[in-house]
Amino acid sequence: MEIKVCGPGCASCEKTQKAVEAAVALKGVQATIVKVKDFQEIAQLGVFSTPAVVIDGQVKCVGRIPKQSEIESWIG
Template sequence: MKVVQVLGPGCAKCKEAARVAEAAADEAAAKFGVEARVEKVTDMQKIMELGVFSTPAVAVDGQVKAVGRVPSQKDIVGWLED
């Protein structure tokens, strides 16, 4: 199972990133049979440990994929497919 982490303190853009990530996880499951869960990380220490200093950010299996923006659902589905 893949883990999509949405990193941020809970701001509006962080919530949007979480919504997009949930939709992408559902789409990846339907299209490719990829199981993924979305985890919201709000602890700034953990966020900084991943090298992220601008939120929102999205990581897949601990690898940061987007920083300082809300990625598209298509982007996240592609990351899950890899």
């Protein structure tokens, strides 16, 4: 599983990344977490507002910090 956390590195993006890392650790899933800061790459994913979470190419959340429980449901 590949999880991309998209954003320039603002406080909201950092909180999102921490929530993703916590959810992955809690669920014990094998996942690669990638921080995407390049706006062109973010736009190519179909994301135009940050923070955003993309799991295996599917955009799950845009423009807000997702709850850890939401992330857990996305990663199974």
